[in-house]
Amino acid sequence: GDSVTQMEGPVTLSEEAFLTINCTYTATGYPSLFWYVQYPGEGLQLLLKATKADDKGSNKGFEATYRKETTSFHLEKGSVQVSDSAVYFCALSDRGGSNYKLTFGKGTLLTVNP
Amino acid sequence: GAVVSQHPSRVICKSGTSVKIECRSLDFQATTMFWYRQFPKQSLMLMATSNEGSKATYEQGVEKDKFLINHASLTLSTLTVTSAHPEDSSFYICSALNSGTASYEQYFGPGTRLTVT
Numbered sequence: 001g002d003s004v005t006q007m008e009g010p011v012t013l014s015e016e017a018f019l020t021i022n023c024t025y026t027a028t029g030y031p032s033l034f035w036y037v038q039y040p041g042e043g044l045q046l047l048l049k050a051t052k053a054d055d056k057g058s059n060k061g062f063e064a065t066y067r068k069e070t071t072s073f074h075l076e077k078g079s080v081q082v083s084d085s086a087v088y089f090c091a092l093s094d095r096g097g098s099n100y101k102l103t104f105g106k107g108t109l110l111t112v113n114p
Numbered sequence: 115g116a117v118v119s120q121h122p123s124r125v126i127c128k129s130g131t132s133v134k135i136e137c138r139s140l141d142f143q144a145t146t147m148f149w150y151r152q153f154p155k156q157s158l159m160l161m162a163t164s165n166e167g168s169k170a171t172y173e174q175g176v177e178k179d180k181f182l183i184n185h186a187s188l189t190l191s192t193l194t195v196t197s198a199h200p201e202d203s204s205f206y207i208c209s210a211l212n213s214g215t216a217s218y219e220q221y222f223g224p225g226t227r228l229t230v231t
Contacts, residue, residue: 036222043120043207043224044158089157093220100211101148102220106157 002027006090006105013080013112021075021108023064023090031092033057033066033073034102038087047075047088080112117141118210120223127198127230134194135226137208143188144210148220149181152205164191198230 007022025031032051036044048057053068062077073090090105117140127133137147145166150158162183163171170183180202182194191210195202205227209220 044209044222046221100146100220101160101163102158102209104157107155109155 002031002092002094002103004090004092004103004105006088007108008106010109010111013110015082015112015114016079017112019075019077019080019084019110021088021090021110023073023075023105025071025073025090025092027071027092027094029094031094033064034091034093035062035064035073035075036089036091036104038089038107040086044089080110082112082114085110085112116212116221118208118221118223120206120208120226122226123224124227125229127228129199129230130197132194132196133198133228134192135206135208135228137191137193137210137223139189139210139212139221142210142212142214142221144191145188145213146211147185147191148209148211149183149191149193150207150209152207152225154205158207161193195228198228200230203228203230 004025034049035047037047038044048059050057050066056065064073064075087107087109089107091102093100093102119138121136147164149161151161152158160173161176164183164185166185166188172178185191205225207225209222211220
């Protein structure tokens with residue numbers, strides 16, 4: 001079945017540091033890939049997405065590139081802010097499924113200190 | 115656009131009682147909604163897929179008689195936790211699939227914190 005493996009946290013960085021959160025996947029079909037962010041006490045928000053190989057999703061300074069050859073979708077940001085502190089989830093959606101179910105990684109807690 | 119609401123945001127109930135959680139898509143129609151459960155510091159576990167006008171599809175290991183799902187309209191799905199027990203305490207999150215978009219994108223509600231005492 002489909003699965004997502006992402007870097008275990010927690011990750012603690014200083015403001016303006018470079019962020020990488022690794023994510024790899026296995027899928028039977030050709031999935032769409034997502035990064036979601038969950039701020040404390042809130043539900044998930046879509047951060048960025050990519051639907052085909054070599055696509056780069058970007059939003060709020062975050063980027064991730066769909067790498068089919070390495071089955072990866074690593075999240076990066078060049079300079080993190082305190083407000084980026086949250087849990088980040090990598091996820092995939094198998095296009096072959098009629099219900100477009102999402103498979104999530106376990107989440108990575110990011111804490112950014114001033 | 116693409117806002118999903120959940121009600122209530124927090125609920126405390128006594129063991130043995132039932133509690134209903136509502137999930138609404140506010141500005142789009144959703145023929146498909148999903149219900150997830152999130153344990154502390156863990157990922158989301160898909161419980162069931164809710165399809166408007168038909169029976170929900172439950173994931174393996176999820177008791178359909180305990181977690182009743184009703185998707186009576188294109189903007190509303192409800193999850194009823196029947197005869198709740200302390201082990202049912204969790205964060206329940208719904209999402210709605212915007213069938214009007216070409217991408218495979220779900221929009222998530224803010225979640226409902228259930229505490230069973």
